[in-house]
Amino acid sequence: MKFPETLSPERREPIETAAAQLQSEYGEGFLGMVLSGSAGRGLETERSDLDVLVVVSPELVDRPLTRNTELELLPVTLLHLETLSTFGDDQWGYRWSYAWAPTLLDKTDGRIQQAVERQTRLSPEESLSLLEHRLDAWINLAYRSLKSARDGNSLAARMDAVEAMSPFLDVVFALDGQVRPYSKYLTWSLHHHPLPSWPTDVLLETIEQYLAGNPDAIRQSLRRVQRSELPLVQETFDDWSAEQYDALRHD
Template sequence: MKFPETLSAERRGLIERAAAALECSYGAGFLGMVLSGSAGRGVETERSDLDVIVVVTPELVGTPLTRNTELELLPVTLKHLETLAVFGDDQWGYRWSYAWAPTLLDKTGGRIAQAIERQTSLSAEEAHALLEMRLDAWLNMSYRSLKSARDGNLLEARMDAAEAMGPFLDVVFALDGQVRPYNKYLQWTLEHHPLKSWPSGELLNTIEQYLAGNAEAIRESLKHVQRSELPLVHEAFDEWSAEQYDALRHG
């Protein structure tokens, strides 16, 4: 088994014993293991759960796995790992749970590791579909925040800016071909897998200022995204009237 260097010897032992029990109980039906959650990304604390994805053959998914009370075993099939949920599906949220999660054991000739890697990134088609759904939502809430700030309604401006943050991050990561991380792992992701188009420190500062309802930061984020060469991005901006577009650009 291959463990991340950050995982303690005690936790490695727990997983090794669980793997041995699964091998004994399920034999060829036990296909591999992936370490998810905080432990899989080297940011666990003493309160963090130890979440291990156990890849099994279909007939074993509904069978209770041998469990250690100190870790959670999450059974999935290889087909599930190789199936890509699209934005809006109820399975979409699971895609980032697999992102950059280390494969501990792969008895499939590399298919588990390949599936995990594929879950992490967005194809051009996937990114396009996500942007179609999220660009307008981000622009609309940003516009509302800027109008509130212009009118002196600062609380409302911050609330609208906070509501814009979700679609904003969806857009920013999709433009880079990545699935947006959970908020808990945003800083970890930007440190270990930085975006090509936006320096991590600059983006984190923009997020801080955005959440404070800073109108200038919101406008700078709009300008930054608008530099994209994707026609879809420019079409989204072009749908706004001259008056509305002026509010997005100027106070």
């Protein structure tokens, strides 16, 4: 077993015990383990469960596994790990649960590790698909927020800016080929796996300013994304009229 350094010996012990039991009961059907959740990223608290993905052969995946107050074993097949959900799928919301999750045990000659790493990244095709869904949605919400700020409706401006946060982050991470992290792990992800296109401190401050409905921060984020050389980005911005650009760019 290979544990992350952040996991204490006391928390490793129940995982090692479970692995021994699984090996005894499942034999060759027990393929490996991946540590997900807060513990897999060094963020666990005294109230955190140990969420362990147990990779098993298909005929064993529906067999119930042990759960106690500190260890939750979640059975998955190797095919499940190697199957990529796309934006809009029912499983898309779970995809980041695999991101940067350490593989504790891999009896498949590296296939488990490779599958976890592949879940973390968006291919160029996946990024493009997500941007097709989210880029214009973000620009539209930013436009509404800026119009409300211009007209003196600060409440509406802040509400639309907050609503714009979700597609904004989807766009930012997709442009750098990453799955957007859950809010709980956003700061951790940016500090440990920073985005090439956005300095971490700049992006975190931009998020804070979005939550305050700051028009200048919204305009700066629009300009920054518009500098992308991706044709889809240019085409999407070009679809906005000159009059609309006035609201996006000026007070």
